[in-house]
Amino acid sequence: MNRSPLRLWWPLRSMANDYKLVADYVGIEKPYDAEAAYTDEFPDKNLKMVEVAPPTFE
Secondary structure (H helix, E strand, O other): OOOOEOOOOOOHHHHHHHHHHHHHHOOOOOOOOHHHHOOOOOOOOOOEOOOOOOOOOO
16 A cells, blocks of 8 residues: 555646636636646645555445
């Protein structure tokens, strides 16, 4: 089990595409630059993966 910090990663291109989709179909009250909001920093370096028992199907 890897106990390294939890890594959350979202590609910038995907974030920009999602932003455009929401802006086009739903609207965004306060528009912002998706590229400026993007970061590859992890939100909390203290988050760790925990071991989870596999599901059983009976």
